[in-house]
Amino acid sequence: xxxxxxxxxxxxxxxxxxxxxxxxxxxxxxxxxxxxxxxxxxxxxxxxxxxxxxxxxxxxxxxxxxxxxxxxxxxxxxxxxxxxxxxxxxxxxxxxxxxxxxxxxxxxxxxxxxxxxxxxxxxxxxxxxxxxxxxxxxxxxxxxxxxxxxxxxxxxxxxxxxxxxxxxxxxxxxxxxxxxxxxxxxxxxxxxxxxxxxxxxxxxxxxxxxxxxxxxxxxxxxxxxxxxxxxxxxxxxxxxxxxxxxxxxxx
Amino acid sequence: xxxxxxxxxxxxxxxxxxxxxxxxxxxxxxxxxxxxxxxxxxxxxxxxxxxxxxxxxxxxxxxxxxxxxxxxxxxxxxxxxxxxxxxxxxxxxxxxxxxxxxxxxxxxxxxxxxxxxxxxxxxxxxxxxxxxxxxxxxxxxxxxxxxxxxxxxxxxxxxxxxxxxxxxxxxxxxxxxxxxxxxxxxxxxxxxxxxxxxxxxxxxxxxxxxxxxxxxxxxxxxxxxxxxxxxxxxxxxxxxxxxxxxxx
Numbered sequence: 001x002x003x004x005x006x007x008x009x010x011x012x013x014x015x016x017x018x019x020x021x022x023x024x025x026x027x028x029x030x031x032x033x034x035x036x037x038x039x040x041x042x043x044x045x046x047x048x049x050x051x052x053x054x055x056x057x058x059x060x061x062x063x064x065x066x067x068x069x070x071x072x073x074x075x076x077x078x079x080x081x082x083x084x085x086x087x088x089x090x091x092x093x094x095x096x097x098x099x100x101x102x103x104x105x106x107x108x109x110x111x112x113x114x115x116x117x118x119x120x121x122x123x124x125x126x127x128x129x130x131x132x133x134x135x136x137x138x139x140x141x142x143x144x145x146x147x148x149x150x151x152x153x154x155x156x157x158x159x160x161x162x163x164x165x166x167x168x169x170x171x172x173x174x175x176x177x178x179x180x181x182x183x184x185x186x187x188x189x190x191x192x193x194x195x196x197x198x199x200x201x202x203x204x205x206x207x208x209x210x211x212x213x214x215x216x217x218x219x220x221x222x223x224x225x226x227x228x229x230x231x232x233x234x235x236x237x238x239x240x241x242x243x244x245x246x247x248x249x250x251x
Numbered sequence: 252x253x254x255x256x257x258x259x260x261x262x263x264x265x266x267x268x269x270x271x272x273x274x275x276x277x278x279x280x281x282x283x284x285x286x287x288x289x290x291x292x293x294x295x296x297x298x299x300x301x302x303x304x305x306x307x308x309x310x311x312x313x314x315x316x317x318x319x320x321x322x323x324x325x326x327x328x329x330x331x332x333x334x335x336x337x338x339x340x341x342x343x344x345x346x347x348x349x350x351x352x353x354x355x356x357x358x359x360x361x362x363x364x365x366x367x368x369x370x371x372x373x374x375x376x377x378x379x380x381x382x383x384x385x386x387x388x389x390x391x392x393x394x395x396x397x398x399x400x401x402x403x404x405x406x407x408x409x410x411x412x413x414x415x416x417x418x419x420x421x422x423x424x425x426x427x428x429x430x431x432x433x434x435x436x437x438x439x440x441x442x443x444x445x446x447x448x449x450x451x452x453x454x455x456x457x458x459x460x461x462x463x464x465x466x467x468x469x470x471x472x473x474x475x476x477x478x479x480x481x482x483x484x485x486x487x488x489x490x491x492x493x494x495x496x497x498x499x
Contacts, residue, residue, distance in 0.1 A: 144311040147282050151305055152328035152397075162324075166315045 032217035041221030047201055052225050055202035059115065059187040060180075060233055063122025067179055070123070071130030072172060078131070079138035079164060080156065089135075096128035100186065104193040118190040118202065125186030126179035130172065137171025138164045173241040180237045184230040203229070254452065254459060258293065258400075261427065261434040263444035265492060266454035272437040275454075276403045279435060280305050293400075301329045301397030304432075306404040310386035312378040312393075318385075319361055319374040322393045326357035329397065361396055367429075368392045368422060384415040388422065395426055404436040408443065417473050420446055424471055441492070445484050446475055453491040461491045 014034050020026070021033040028036060041048060051057075074092070078085045100121060111117040141164060149159045191204025203226050210219040256262050264272045277283040279290055280303055296302045304325075312321045330352060352360070365374055368388040378386055387407065394402060408416040420443060427434065438444050444451050451463045465484060467475055475481060 142311070144307040144309060145313065147277075147280075147305065147307070148311060148324075149328065150282055151280060151303065152301060152325050154328045155331070158328060158331055162328075163313070166313070169315075 029214045029216050032220065036217045037220045037224075040215065040217035041224070044206075044218055044221065047206060048203075048222060048225050051201055051203045051206055051222070052229050055115070055118075056184070056187050056191065056204065056226070057229055059118045059122050059190070059202065060183040060229065061236075063119055063187060064126055064176070064179055064183040064233065064237075066119070066123050067126040067130050067183070068172070068176055071127050071175070071179075072134050074127075074131050075134035075138055075168070076160065076165075078135045079160070085135070092128060092131050095124055100125055100189055101193075104190060108193060113194050117194050118187055121190035122183050122186040125189075126183040129178040129182065130175040133171040133175035133178075134168050137168025141167055169245065173237070173245060176237045176241070177234060180233040181230050184226060184233055188226055254462075256433060256435065258433055259431050260450065261436065261448045263448035263451045264435065264437045264454055265439070265441065265444050265451060265488060266460075267492070268439075270454050271457040272454055273405055276305070276405050276435060276437055279303075279401070280403050296400045301325055302400045304394035304397060304399035304402050306390055306394045306402065306407045308406045308409055310378070310383075310390040312386055312389055314378050317375050317377055318370060318381065318389045319358070319365060321378070321389055322361040322365055322396050323357050325393060325397050326352065326360060327354075330357065361392075364392045364396045365389075367395075367426065383411055384418065387411060387415070387419055391419070391422065391426070395430060395432075398430060399432055402432045402434040404434065404438075406437050406439060409439060416440070416443065421473050423447060428470055441485055441488050442476065442481075444488060445481060446471065446473070451488055453488065463487060463491065 018033050018035070021031045032040070078089065103124065104117075104121060107117050107120055111120060138160075145163060145167075146159075149163055154162070187202065188204040188207070191202035192208055195202065195205030195208050203222050206222050207219055210216075210222065254262075264275065266272055274283065278285045281290075282305075312318075313324070316324070362371075362374060365371055368391055370385060370388055370392070373381065373385060378389070381389065391407070408419050411419065423434075424447065426432075436444070436447065445465065445467070448465050450465060452459050453461045453463070463484070467478060467480055467484065
């Protein structure tokens with residue numbers, strides 16, 4: 001039933017798109033029809049496949065994974081001291097607020113036109129939601145649960161390991177879902193800058209290349225691929241969360 | 252306020268919300284510092300060996316741990332904070348329950364305690380799979396698993412219905428017969444305070460207004476409710492709570 005709804009809405013959207021392109025007799029370079037985009041996608045299926053599953057996909061997954069690990073560790077450090085939070089949290093926020101297009105050129109100077117640069121950008125973009133939500137999780141512990149641990153003289157480390165970390169897992173999941181979408185965006189934006197179609201073919205690279213060639217149909221096909229990648233990554237995080245969280249979630 | 256609680260006594264604190272009952276409990280548990288005055292504990296009682304236990308108003312079970320793992324928790328925490336497992340402060344009592352135990356021993360003790368509260372067959376269930384009454388039983392088992400000398404209860408049954416409250420009251424009496432802890436219980440429920448205590452302190456504005464001896468005979472169980480004297484005592488506590496505060 002819900003699948004039917006999804007298909008119906010998507011079909012309706014495609015129809016409108018096709019109708020507009022056909023009725024106004026728009027040139028292909030401006031608005032190609034869905035069929036033309038589909039054909040362009042098929043024609044370029046090899047490069048698109050490589051971009052989705054190798055370059056961009058790999059950068060997103062590796063970047064997200066790095067953010068999850070690094071962000072959780074940072075959050076654990078932050079949870080230990082208020083002073084530390086006051087001193088360092090502004091810089092974490094800075095990561096989020098400074099536009100990535102402004103940092104990217106600098107990163108290219110330091111790290112070159114490499115996959116590594118794409119990875120770094122991806123981490124920068126996807127780190128904040130994780131640090132933020134996990135820190136919140138580690139610090140918003142039920143007062144009675146905290147008292148229970150204090151009553152039995154549990155040390156800092158034991159409290160962190162047996163009370164705070166398990167409580168924060170739900171927050172990590174929320175943060176990771178937000179970061180999953182951001183990681184894909186981060187990777188593609190980084191590829192706009194790093195992109196060099198001869199040795200590095202991410203989705204971002206393909207998009208800038210096809211834009212220059214006015215291959216609008218292929219560009220739109222790449223756009224759909226990036227949407228698919230974002231959904232897939234979100235889905236992976238969701239599935240992992242459901243599996244791990246089964247014990248946590250109230251039935 | 253000044254209050255002396257003899258060993259092995261169950262004392263009920265009754266009084267309106269916000270009169271400082273919970274604060275008193277938290278001070279007794281050393282979870283909060285008194286703004287003035289002091290708490291003198293029997294020197295044989297050591298919080299670091301789990302001899303003070305607390306039952307919260309909510310069961311406060313960790314949802315990612317099974318019932319059994321929740322009951323093991325105090326032993327586990329104490330085992331880590333006393334890695335050398337130095338033996339308890341020389342006093343009698345024998346069963347101070349927390350000296351250098353292996354993981355397996357802790358688990359056995361916890362299983363036994365779960366049986367004592369009637370949950371021997373719910374060991375591996377998670378809190379969300381337990382009813383409200385069962386959760387509170389687990390909470391009581393967790394408090395008693397270290398064989399505490401002092402048990403502090405903060406409106407432990409307030410969230411439960413009348414029938415469960417009676418059952419858990421019986422459980423508490425039964426455990427007291429076995430373990431003879433000293434208990435301080437905050438409650439809003441007068442019949443609970445009459446049923447479960449040696450003395451009842453009615454508290455108003457942070458002061459003990461009246462300290463009422465409870466003459467009902469021991470051992471007790473729910474049937475004390477029908478005993479002569481129950482009604483009188485109930486009325487007395489009730490009156491003590493309801494007349495106008497006289498400031499002197």
